[in-house]
Amino acid sequence: MRVAFYPIVLACTIAKILSDPDGKQGLRQQKGQAALASLLGVTETTVNQWYWGRKPVSITYCVRIEQLTRRIVTRQMLRSKDWKTIWPDLEAPDDDRSNG
Template identity: 50%
Template sequence: MDLRTYLRAERGRAAELARHLGVTPTTVNEWATLRKPVRECYAPLIEGWSHGAVPREVLRPLDWHIVWPELRLRSVAPADTCWQSLAAACCIQ
């Protein structure tokens, strides 16, 4: 499922995701409407937060296989068990 569809399925999801990630609601909207790409470090967080409903492959369709080569082994995108620690390390500025 794409991010826009997931966020529209329940009122308040976009604001909740923005709070969870520490970004602005505008940023989440830009990702959902494809005006800006989701940064690599946020994709695993979004995948985990959505319990796998919005997989990284959908969030970064052009380079997911380069960024996360291990994902080629899965046919459907379940949430990783270690997504949070990996993404947290990636997002540290």
């Protein structure tokens, strides 16, 4: 059983809301993956690969997703294994900091 990559699930949800903030599209509203793809200018296939963890989120799009979600989804969440190497100037998220 595959498990969806939570930061992208969250980004898709936010993108869906941003695409139709007043809910006027009703049933015609884009699905989350389509909404995120549209906002980022990538294919739905790309977002689907991130969603299911088949490919890591491209470094290029991590910053854009972070901005789009107003830092609800961070670069550290999107690239948890290598963010310190990619962006050494970033601070660790609050829950990663030691109490000292």
